[in-house]
Amino acid sequence: MRDVAVVAFSQRQMKEMDGSPTCVELLVPIFGELYEQTGWTKKDIDFWCSGSSDYLAGRSFSFVSAVDAIGALPPVMESHVEMDAAWALYEAWVKIQTGEIDTAAVYGFGKASAGVLRRTLSLQLDPYTVQPLWPDTVSLNGLQAREGLEKGLWDEKATAEVVARSMTDAAANEWAIRKGATSVDDVLAQPMYADPLRRWDIAPVSDGAAAIVIAAGDKAYEARETPAWITGFEHRIEPIALNARDLTTSTSTALAGRAAGTAGVDLAELHAPFSHQEIILREALGLASDVTVNPSGGALTANPMFTAGLNRIGEASRRIWAGESEKALAHSTSGPVLQQNLVCTLASKKGSN
Amino acid sequence: MAPSESRVLSAPMKVEFDYTRSLGPVLSRFMSALAQQQVLGGVLADGRVVVPPPEFDPVTHAAVTELVPVSSAGVVQTWTWVTEPVKDQPLDRPFAFAHVLLDGSDAPILHAVSVDSPAAMSTGMRVKVRWADEPTGTIRDIAWFEPVGDEEPAPSASVETTGEPEITGIISPVNLEYMYAASPEESKFFRGLAEGRILGQRCPKCQKVYVPPRGACPVDGVPTAEEIELPDRGTVTTFCIVNVPFQGQKIPIPYVSAYVLLDGADIAFLHLILECDAADVRMGMRVEAVWKPREEWTTDLNNIKYFRPTGEPDAEYETYKQHL
Numbered sequence: 001m002r003d004v005a006v007v008a009f010s011q012r013q014m015k016e017m018d019g020s021p022t023c024v025e026l027l028v029p030i031f032g033e034l035y036e037q038t039g040w041t042k043k044d045i046d047f048w049c050s051g052s053s054d055y056l057a058g059r060s061f062s063f064v065s066a067v068d069a070i071g072a073l074p075p076v077m078e079s080h081v082e083m084d085a086a087w088a089l090y091e092a093w094v095k096i097q098t099g100e101i102d103t104a105a106v107y108g109f110g111k112a113s114a115g116v117l118r119r120t121l122s123l124q125l126d127p128y129t130v131q132p133l134w135p136d137t138v139s140l141n142g143l144q145a146r147e148g149l150e151k152g153l154w155d156e157k158a159t160a161e162v163v164a165r166s167m168t169d170a171a172a173n174e175w176a177i178r179k180g181a182t183s184v185d186d187v188l189a190q191p192m193y194a195d196p197l198r199r200w201d202i203a204p205v206s207d208g209a210a211a212i213v214i215a216a217g218d219k220a221y222e223a224r225e226t227p228a229w230i231t232g233f234e235h236r237i238e239p240i241a242l243n244a245r246d247l248t249t250s251t252s253t254a255l256a257g258r259a260a261g262t263a264g265v266d267l268a269e270l271h272a273p274f275s276h277q278e279i280i281l282r283e284a285l286g287l288a289s290d291v292t293v294n295p296s297g298g299a300l301t302a303n304p305m306f307t308a309g310l311n312r313i314g315e316a317s318r319r320i321w322a323g324e325s326e327k328a329l330a331h332s333t334s335g336p337v338l339q340q341n342l343v344c345t346l347a348s349k350k351g352s353n
Numbered sequence: 354m355a356p357s358e359s360r361v362l363s364a365p366m367k368v369e370f371d372y373t374r375s376l377g378p379v380l381s382r383f384m385s386a387l388a389q390q391q392v393l394g395g396v397l398a399d400g401r402v403v404v405p406p407p408e409f410d411p412v413t414h415a416a417v418t419e420l421v422p423v424s425s426a427g428v429v430q431t432w433t434w435v436t437e438p439v440k441d442q443p444l445d446r447p448f449a450f451a452h453v454l455l456d457g458s459d460a461p462i463l464h465a466v467s468v469d470s471p472a473a474m475s476t477g478m479r480v481k482v483r484w485a486d487e488p489t490g491t492i493r494d495i496a497w498f499e500p501v502g503d504e505e506p507a508p509s510a511s512v513e514t515t516g517e518p519e520i521t522g523i524i525s526p527v528n529l530e531y532m533y534a535a536s537p538e539e540s541k542f543f544r545g546l547a548e549g550r551i552l553g554q555r556c557p558k559c560q561k562v563y564v565p566p567r568g569a570c571p572v573d574g575v576p577t578a579e580e581i582e583l584p585d586r587g588t589v590t591t592f593c594i595v596n597v598p599f600q601g602q603k604i605p606i607p608y609v610s611a612y613v614l615l616d617g618a619d620i621a622f623l624h625l626i627l628e629c630d631a632a633d634v635r636m637g638m639r640v641e642a643v644w645k646p647r648e649e650w651t652t653d654l655n656n657i658k659y660f661r662p663t664g665e666p667d668a669e670y671e672t673y674k675q676h677l
Contacts, residue, residue: 018360020536024568028576042574058368058531068567071574114531119439123527127372128380129405129492130463132525134441139450142433143463150431150476195434195471243403243452243460244411247431 003350004096005220005227006212008037009314013175013208013302016113021057023109026209027069034105034213038223042071045213046101048078049092050108051085051306055123057114066109077101084108084271084309086332086342089212093233102216108307109209117205117305124336126240138194138202140337144247145276146196153248156196159275160187163200163300166275170297177204177302200300203273208304210311228320228346231327232260235342242337253284253331253341260329260343267292267325269312271332273303280338281331295319309333313344320348361540362652366533372525378518379408382420385518387495388488393420394458401459405492424456426481426501434471440528443497449474453498465497473500490520538566538577543652545582549644553618555579561619585642585657587615588668590676594631607631613640613660614676621676628661637667 010033012026019025035041048070052063059065063080070076081088085108092104112120118136125131148154164184170176178200190198213223220227236252236259238245245251268291272278278300282293294300296315299308309332316328326349332342376384379395383406386393395406396419406420432451438444443465451474452461466480480498488494535543538554542565545552553564554577561570562581570577592611609631612621626634628643640660650656 018534018537020361020534020539020568022536025536028569028574031574055529058366058529058533068569068571069574071570071572073572111534114533115529116439120529127374127525128376128523129383132492132523133443133464134439135450135463136435136439136442139433139435140463143431143450143452146433146476147431192434192471193436195436195474197433239411241407241411242463244407 002097002099002216003220003229004093004214004216005224005229006313006317006346007215007220007223007227008034008213009210009317010034010037011175011208011210011307011311011314013177013206013304013307015177015204015206017111017207019111021059021111021114022062022065022068023111023209024066024069027066027107027109027211030107030209030211031069031105034211038213040213040223042076045103045105046077047092047095047104048076049088049104049106050080051083051088051310052080052109053082053306055120056117056305057111083334083340084306084332085210086271086309086313086330086344087235087334089214089310089313089344090233090235090342092214093230096214096216102219103213105211105213106310107209107211108304108310110305110307111207112205112305113207121336137336138197140242141202141274141277142194142197143242144337145201145274148248148276148280149196151248154276154279156188157184158279159201160184162275162278163187166294166298166300167200169295170301173297173301175208175302176297177206179297179301197274201275203299203303203308204301206302206304206308208302208307210304210307210314212310212314212317224321226321226323226348228317228328228348229350230344231347231351232343232345234259235340237335237340240336240339247337248280250280250284250338250341253281253338253343256341256343257285257329260345262286262329262343262345264327265291265329265345267295267316267319267328269294269296269298269316269328269330271299271309271312273299273308273333275300277333277338285329285331285343287329292325309342313346316344316346320346323348361534361537362543363532363534366531367528368531369526369528372527373522374525375522376520377408379406379417379420381518381521384490384492384520384523386422387492388490388520390425390484390488390494392423392425392455392482394423394455395420402457403460404455404458404462421457423458426479427453427455427458429466429474429476429478429480430454430461431476432466432474434474443493448497451480451498453480464495467497467499491523536568538568541580542566543654546654546656547650547652549647549650549656551583551585551615553581553583555581562617563620564615564618564622581617583615583617585615585644586663587613587618587640588673589626589634589636589638589640590614590621590673591636592626592634594634609634611640611660614673619676624657625659626661627659633662635667637670637673639663639665639668
């Protein structure tokens with residue numbers, strides 16, 4: 001395997017972006033920051049890959065328009081996935097592994113506030129027997145939350161602790177949307193919204209964009225003195241039918257984690273858009289109690305669709321660059337109710353797990 | 354919201370499309386049975402009965418062929434209260450989404466349960482199907498579930514699963530509503546049009562002038578900040594003659610759609626060429642905008658009704674060849 005590292009990361013997140021669904025106006029300054037961090041120009045990027053979906057804001061082929069932010073004349077090598085950009089990063093990483101390229105920039109963007117996100121997301125469900133009911137994403141994840149609660153796998157206090165810790169940590173994150181010092185009692189004092197979920201148990205609808213640069217071998221050192229080396233990168237998927245799986249566990253996360261290798265991880269950025277899902281993910285990954293989880297505040301405090309998973313990889317990388325973590329784990333989820341899960345491990349030292 | 358108060362212009366937008374989907378052998382039988390107020394489950398290799406029936410066994414991947422009737426009553430396994438229903442859900446007042454394990458099945462079906470408040474919901478409660486008034490051969494033939502009263506025995510399933518299924522396809526209507534925003538640069542362009550001005554932007558790097566402005570130079574990927582006001586006349590670079598009638602056509606055919614390169618711009622934009630015979634339109638032809646009456650101007654490209662020939666001599670090919 002070739003050694004590949006994350007060398008640059010930039011993000012923008014807000015409750016409502018007053019701009020177009022292509023998010024070009026977010027991507028231009030984001031790419032500018034990538035060039036600043038690496039000292040590179042467009043010519044140094046061998047491959048571009050993005051994650052987005054036109055369903056979010058109703059603009060057709062928005063990923064084609066977004067290419068304007070790159071400046072694609074002369075043409076650039078480019079690809080796109082209709083998944084969180086963490087999967088776009090996986091595609092770029094695989095492309096580097098083939099030896100075809102040495103560097104890649106990966107970005108995600110989305111303006112979820114343009115529509116009714118929880119309704120729009122029902123279009124990813126089985127189109128014959130499920131989608132025609134328009135099950136909103138909050139309700140589906142609520143089914144999972146109640147099942148865990150009533151089976152005694154966690155309790156209200158445990159999810160309130162996740163919320164309180166996330167919002168408190170997010171106070172230091174300039175891009176977090178729902179943040180501020182919060183106690184467990186504050187959380188439990190909130191009224192029920194979608195029983196058994198309170199609003200704070202549900203990630204806020206978020207707009208945003210983010211981008212990451214990865215590079216192989218010595219090229220990585222060219223861009224950054226202390227790159228965050230990717231030591232494991234795996235993803236797994238479960239059936240789309242919710243009644244075909246045990247919703248209170250995440251076997252795909254467990255399998256991806258095992259394959260990526262979680263030994264020695266001291267920090268984890270988990271993509272959990274619902275508070276109870278952090279508990280499911282911790283359990284699936286077998287994270288020890290002393291592992292720092294979501295120091296950024298996590299997706300519970302800002303969850304830009306198609307970007308929040310990539311942000312986890314970016315946030316974990318930042319901790320490695322800063323010397324605050326020796327080995328970090330970043331997780332991303334896609335599809336309904338934790339259907340697909342990706343695990344990327346990053347370390348200050350080269351070498352696979 | 355007054356448009357002038359916001360940085361960008363926005364307007365409501367609806368996207369609607371119907372998917373016509375054919376059903377395979379399994380779902381055809383399932384939907385046909387629903388239309389007759391009967392629920393079928395699929396029998397998996399391990400003997401478990403799953404509703405709705407999957408087309409393939411999730412473990413052995415073999416095609417599921419055996420369907421058996423299950424009860425239309427069952428037990429709530431888990432549920433969420435829907436405080437604010439969204440459009441097209443089974444109920445337009447607060448209700449619960451639930452996993453219901455029908456008697457005779459081994460995996461739950463997702464559907465709505467109609468009760469007045471979350472206090473009336475509990476895991477383990479018995480519910481039964483409330484059938485739709487008119488069968489459609491879709492999952493919506495189950496209108497929703499409702500609690501089974503103590504006095505009411507669970508209805509037993511009647512069996513009639515032989516014969517060819519009548520329902521072999523469904524139509525799934527999709528409609529989405531958005532608040533659609535223009536970019537800040539596009540917004541300036543449209544606001545300019547409302548004043549009878551055509552605004553473009555110049556790339557600070559390659560000096561090219563883009564109209565409409567795009568926010569970033571697609572060549573250099575840098576923000577285009579400098580605003581340029583352009584004249585409403587230019588040169589036809591290329592064009593096509595529309596001869597094919599289509600729904601919603603407003604202009605009698607044949608007519609001409611052309612790329613017009615405004616004087617001083619580096620990118621042409623698409624508009625109509627009228628007030629001349631379609632056969633007379635040519636590359637290099639000089640044209641000018643014909644505006645609607647001033648009192649009708651809005652933030653809309655249709656303020657310019659069309660372009661018409663100016664009568665000037667044609668532009669030299671050299672002046673526009675790099676813009677083709």
